[in-house]
Amino acid sequence: MAEVLVFVDHVDGAVRKPTLELLTLARRIGDPVAVALGNGAADTAAALAEHGAVKVLTHEAAEYADYLVVPKVDALQAAYETVSPAAVLVPSSAEGKEIAARLALRIGSGIITDAVDLEAGDGGPVATQSVFAASYTTKSTISKGTPVITVKPNSAAVEPAAAAGAVEALTVSFSEQATGTKVTSRTARESTGRPDLTEAAIVVSGGRGVNGAENFSVIEALADSLGAAVGASRAAVDAGWYPHSNQVGQTGKSVSPQLYIASGISGAIQHRAGMQTSKTIIAINKDAEAPIFDLVDYGVVGDLFDVVPALTEDVKTRKG
Amino acid sequence: MSLRIVVTVKYVPDATGDRGFADDLTLDRDDVDGLLSELDEYAVEQALQISENYEGDADDVEITVLTVGPEDAKDALRKALSMGADKAIHVEDDDLHGTDAIGTSLVLAKAIEKAGYDLVVSGMASTDGTAGIVPALVAERLGVPQVTLLSEVAVADGKVSGRRDGDTASEQLEASLPAVVSVTDQSGEARYPSFKGIMAAKKKPVEAWDLSDLDIEAEEVGLEGAWTKVASADERPARTAGTIVKDEGEGGKQLAEFLAGQKFI
Numbered sequence: 001m002a003e004v005l006v007f008v009d010h011v012d013g014a015v016r017k018p019t020l021e022l023l024t025l026a027r028r029i030g031d032p033v034a035v036a037l038g039n040g041a042a043d044t045a046a047a048l049a050e051h052g053a054v055k056v057l058t059h060e061a062a063e064y065a066d067y068l069v070v071p072k073v074d075a076l077q078a079a080y081e082t083v084s085p086a087a088v089l090v091p092s093s094a095e096g097k098e099i100a101a102r103l104a105l106r107i108g109s110g111i112i113t114d115a116v117d118l119e120a121g122d123g124g125p126v127a128t129q130s131v132f133a134a135s136y137t138t139k140s141t142i143s144k145g146t147p148v149i150t151v152k153p154n155s156a157a158v159e160p161a162a163a164a165g166a167v168e169a170l171t172v173s174f175s176e177q178a179t180g181t182k183v184t185s186r187t188a189r190e191s192t193g194r195p196d197l198t199e200a201a202i203v204v205s206g207g208r209g210v211n212g213a214e215n216f217s218v219i220e221a222l223a224d225s226l227g228a229a230v231g232a233s234r235a236a237v238d239a240g241w242y243p244h245s246n247q248v249g250q251t252g253k254s255v256s257p258q259l260y261i262a263s264g265i266s267g268a269i270q271h272r273a274g275m276q277t278s279k280t281i282i283a284i285n286k287d288a289e290a291p292i293f294d295l296v297d298y299g300v301v302g303d304l305f306d307v308v309p310a311l312t313e314d315v316k317t318r319k320g
Numbered sequence: 321m322s323l324r325i326v327v328t329v330k331y332v333p334d335a336t337g338d339r340g341f342a343d344d345l346t347l348d349r350d351d352v353d354g355l356l357s358e359l360d361e362y363a364v365e366q367a368l369q370i371s372e373n374y375e376g377d378a379d380d381v382e383i384t385v386l387t388v389g390p391e392d393a394k395d396a397l398r399k400a401l402s403m404g405a406d407k408a409i410h411v412e413d414d415d416l417h418g419t420d421a422i423g424t425s426l427v428l429a430k431a432i433e434k435a436g437y438d439l440v441v442s443g444m445a446s447t448d449g450t451a452g453i454v455p456a457l458v459a460e461r462l463g464v465p466q467v468t469l470l471s472e473v474a475v476a477d478g479k480v481s482g483r484r485d486g487d488t489a490s491e492q493l494e495a496s497l498p499a500v501v502s503v504t505d506q507s508g509e510a511r512y513p514s515f516k517g518i519m520a521a522k523k524k525p526v527e528a529w530d531l532s533d534l535d536i537e538a539e540e541v542g543l544e545g546a547w548t549k550v551a552s553a554d555e556r557p558a559r560t561a562g563t564i565v566k567d568e569g570e571g572g573k574q575l576a577e578f579l580a581g582q583k584f585i
Contacts, residue, residue: 011488068484069466070494090465093487094452102460105422110547113451120371126551132339132448137554144547155557180465181499185482185492196487202584226584244471244506245485250335250447251359251505259584269335269531281580282575283563288489288566295559298578310572311579318576318585 013040048164109145209264266291
């Protein structure tokens with residue numbers, strides 16, 4: 001079977017969930033060969049083998065942390081030249097897309113970004129994308145070179161499948177451009193203890209109707225009762241009530257959880273672009289005419305400060 | 321020392337209108353109004369701020385806005401000029417219809433080189449395609465550093481620096497000029513054009529270039545030259561109408577029952 005390169009997103013050896021989803025999708029089109037770079041790269045091998053990686057190519061060098069993007073492009077290109085894969089899959093993070101794009105250009109291949117599904121086709125992989133604020137679904141293929149495809153988080157369920165996961169050291173020689181953009185300092189984001197927004201199965205979001213930074217505790221309490229991530233609309237972020245890293249929408253994060261609960265969010269196109277592909281959508285809003293109600297599976301017209309705390313209490317009771 | 325900034329901008333369909341596809345599965349530009357991509361307004365704004373804060377004085381800085389697009393894309397250039405950019409370049413050619421991101425990066429890179437530059441400033445993504453890969457592709461083609469997704473940007477002593485906020489960490493970046501920068505919507509509110517700015521924009525030069533001016537062959541771009549092919553585009557089926565209840569004191573409880581029924585609790 002053809003080999004498929006999968007770029008591994010990990011933090012010091014801990015593989016992030018979107019990479020495991022990618023391995024599941026990669027198995028539909030070939031045998032996954034994972035590429036893990038930087039500090040802790042070799043530590044990823046066990047998790048990758050449990051999810052179907054037949055081989056894990058690793059390379060550790062200070063360049064991956066000290067310079068932006070290009071060292072990883074050089075390494076992925078080295079892996080590409082070693083393996084001659086049928087496709088290259090990369091998680092659709094901001095950095096992942098930049099790495100994939102530069103690789104595609106270098107190897108003379110088309111690129112598809114933000115795929116939400118992937119299947120084998122007669123002429124190579126067929127990728128599904130959700131476009132124009134998720135109002136259209138497109139299917140695309142690559143017409144030149146080796147398909148380079150970035151896949152959004154939550155596009156597939158993680159399915160374990162044992163494979164050899166043989167670790168091999170990758171030989172990388174860095175290009176002249178590799179050291180062009182220096183990372184002069186790095187501050188880790190403080191962990192809230194909640195699931196990552198783009199990876200979470202449940203997202204609870206607040207918008208203009210939350211009416212103040214202090215009131216977001218009501219949204220957070222519901223999120224915590226459900227084990228959910230917290231999101232915010234652009235209006236809430238622009239007002240300074242919640243950090244930009246939690247913004248759901250066209251210019252923020254795009255999420256596709258099993259359950260999305262929007263509180264005090266009217267549902268402007270901006271916001272819908274980031275959440276419309278959620279499987280089940282719930283809205284709580286005082287305004288019965290709010291466009292968000294066009295999207296919902298279940299909506300409550302009412303004051304979020306009555307409805308959300310009551311829901312939180314009920315969830316806690318049911319969970320015992 | 322003078323500083324030449326090229327700001328790349330895109331003319332996009334208004335997201336509040338009904339966006340869709342033409343028969344050849346390219347963007348339907350006929351049935352919806354276009355405008356300057358909102359995310360590119362942040363790029364114009366940052367270029368203006370870099371100019372205003374420049375060591376020599378603002379007169380040493382020249383800001384050129386560049387777009388690749390159909391006739392109407394001039395509207396996007398006019399908007400950027402009315403905000404305060406000095407001049408504009410419009411790359412227009414019938415053979416560009418259907419060009420993908422890789423092809424767009426070729427046209428932009430050739431035009432940027434022809435215009436001359438020390439710094440390229442772009443928005444983080446277009447509001448229609450939303451891929452966010454063109455700045456990285458342009459940097460790869462030009463062979464200069466990419467300093468992308470900045471929420472803060474500064475230029476001094478022949479270097480550009482800025483802050484990139486990622487999922488797990490916030491990074492301070494630095495590169496020597498020439499370089500390609502992209503900025504996020506957190507970089508600072510874009511200014512509104514003043515009446516004076518709008519009047520002045522009418523007198524500012526807009527150069528028109530086509531593919532032959534850039535030594536690009538027709539088959540390198542357009543739908544035929546695209547390395548990616550859209551095979552089908554289907555409108556998402558409307559969601560079946562959900563249950564909507566009015567809260568009469570039991571709204572939270574009813575919602576909990578729905579969630580329990582769906583096995584979320």
